[in-house]
Amino acid sequence: MTQQAELSMSDPGRLAPAGPGPDTAELVRSLTARGEALLHGSAAGEAVECLRIARMLAGPGDERPARLLNRAIRQVVPRWHFAMMNDHERNAAYEEAIIATVRPGDVVLDIGTGSGLLALLAAKAGASMVITCEAEPVIAAAAQQIVLANGYADTITVINARSTALRVGVDLPTRADVLVTEIFDCALLGEHALPALEHARRELLTPDARLVPRHARLLGQLVESDRLRSHNNVSVACGFDVSTFNQFRSTEYFSTYLHSHDHRMLTAPFELLKVDFGTDLPAGTSEVSALPVSDGMCDAVAMWFELDLAPGVSLSNGPHHRYTHWRQAVQTFDTRLRCEAGLPVALNVSHDQERVHVRPCSPTADW
């Protein structure tokens, strides 16, 4: 660690005893240069520390430290946090489920807290103690501030760590009675929900702990869409064969709003995967049959989840949930798949601890 990075943010006065002057200007330049180097060297977290001090010391005319700081912050804190906190359907469903699940006096564990919202809801629902964790230091510090600002610092403890690093007797006084978590990507498993839950059940929860969510399903639908296909496939451009570029195609899903792209559904939704968060789900492969309801060329499978948060409370990022911040997962196929109405299509669905992958069983796909 460099000397600059060690400078304490809590004592900026020490750095500029006589106010902005030649020495301060030189220090700002040096810190800014160091922050920029860290940023370009993929050490955005350290860049944030450095540039925060530079911004604090910079004169009002020097916007460079603030701009670089914002770029570093954007690498550390993904934009979707904002859309997520503003996703009223998500918030309302979790609020209802937490009120239905948490009982006065409960010890609650919340995994991956972000802004601290689920922890706050658990505290408000009557938990005697909420332990929550957040892996990203910058976000954990903000969650701590938000907990404080809302008057729940006595009930909620924010720990800057992955949940798998937590220990009963150290971070939690006892095993937790309730787990609440929202670490789900658009295709459910992408944010390490399975290993986190597995560890929590084994190490951090009482045997009969109540879980929010309790179950989930991953659903799929076959889609014909030139627009979606064109995001992950090239053939000819201006008469030139550029298909060599397909070596860079994503073989995994990406997220998008289906409603943003012209498309036609070739099947009704079908189930790809079922998850009971109360038991382990080992990696595996299954065959799923999808029934086309119209003829067409299938370019991709669209995927989304349905979370069972509590009795009668569910949450989905399906295409009919127009404002879901998750959007939908889309995985394009290497070659288009000819579909005929009424003729089932066999799909191979495999998943490990963090990804679901779907492909047609038959390699006889057709252009």
Add this chain to the structure above:
Amino acid sequence: MTQQAELSMSDPGRLAPAGPGPDTAELVRSLTARGEALLHGSAAGEAVECLRIARMLAGPGDERPARLLNRAIRQVVPRWHFAMMNDHERNAAYEEAIIATVRPGDVVLDIGTGSGLLALLAAKAGASMVITCEAEPVIAAAAQQIVLANGYADTITVINARSTALRVGVDLPTRADVLVTEIFDCALLGEHALPALEHARRELLTPDARLVPRHARLLGQLVESDRLRSHNNVSVACGFDVSTFNQFRSTEYFSTYLHSHDHRMLTAPFELLKVDFGTDLPAGTSEVSALPVSDGMCDAVAMWFELDLAPGVSLSNGPHHRYTHWRQAVQTFDTRLRCEAGLPVALNVSHDQERVHVRPCSPTADW
């Protein structure tokens, strides 16, 4: 550099002289682990090299090297390359401009070639020689393959470097008669177009070189949109004050399809910036006046460019270009700005070598 990373891709036989066996399996495991470590250590380019060999040697049942390789590739090659190559409006405009500009016998410089498409168009238009560069090694290699596959290897030289590293007498035999380039982000300047053009004019082009594009304008429009605002602003969620999270707000623009978000335009489009690619454009600040045509609360400025590629040939990523792969740039304001029809709003427009930044001149913004 480790021994693994030095293994030659061109001689895989040396690695597995007796076909897959226990030694190969161990090598695959070791290469895969090394590739994964490089990937998590933000060295995706080196991870690609390592994992390519692992995939080549892996048995058909071992999909892990291929999956990790694809993840590494996705870090090195952004997805937008596909949408860009499939952006017919873009391709057609550049094709028309290049045909109108390149004369038989020209030496052409193309900056940032990607798939090699513009270089191919210049060669087809009659250039005697096309020198093109691409900073990303993996993409440069693919461009070379695409040039070869289309039969232009004699005319086009792909150099794996930034254009600012090119030298006449070394990389180019003479200064180039024509420059073609498409290194523009949604708000024009974000891909270092200005420094690249400045260097090229000074070091790589004849004094009267023809440029594609010749000029550009950056346009803006004030927008009211809760949806856009919610991507970069939080206040209250479930009754809790989470506004502390706004410290992580992006102070710069992001790209999105305006048509994907409910919004209302408060002004007609107005000009933010004018660029003549034939002369230097130093960093600067100007005041721009926008005239609201209806009352409303302004959440953001939407921005897009108009490129003048050649006489009569232009290209834009404005909101009426529905399928533009660039999408539009959106910069939200820290606080909403009250607009009244007919009452001009003064905006401060500043730019450096790679960013445009817009903010209301008056700090009296209003919630």
